[in-house]
């Protein structure tokens with residue numbers, strides 16, 4: 494399992510070209526998912542990050558990076574932001590804003606015709 498994860502990380506780092514892909518790579522390699530979830534859905538009291546405003550998310554991350562937290566709970570985030578560059582934050586917040594759950598996206602069958610005679 495660890496080998497597969499490593500392989501996956503190497504693979505994504507080589508092909509991490511778009512800001513979205515780079516953000517995804519950073520999200521996984523920094524273990525952000527441990528608290529915010531694999532689908533950015535949030536866990537318990539840890540907030541969800543999927544499809545949230547890029548400006549606000551990057552404001553928060555830079556705020557934490559400057560050792561600023563408004564609550565005790567937020568202090569937890571400081572350590573996770575110290576190693577992030579401005580570019581990293583840009584990529585991460587693009588990933589959050591544009592996040593698409595691939596499994597859900599693939600489960601929609603848009604070939605299905607919704608119009609008809611209503612079965613009457």
Ligand code: HEC
Nearest residue numbers: 523524525527528539540550553554566567569570573585
């Ligand atoms: C140990 C758990 C933990 C990890 C790991 C973690 N976070 Fe957080 N994160 C938190 C907590 C706690 C908050 C603050 C929630 C609150 O405001 O009460 C937070 C808040 C945030 C916010 C602000 C959300 C908001 O609604 O204001 C962002 C953005 C964020 N985290 C991104 C990240 C990124 C990116 C990583 C990885 C580099 C990461 N987090 C890793 C626990 C974690």
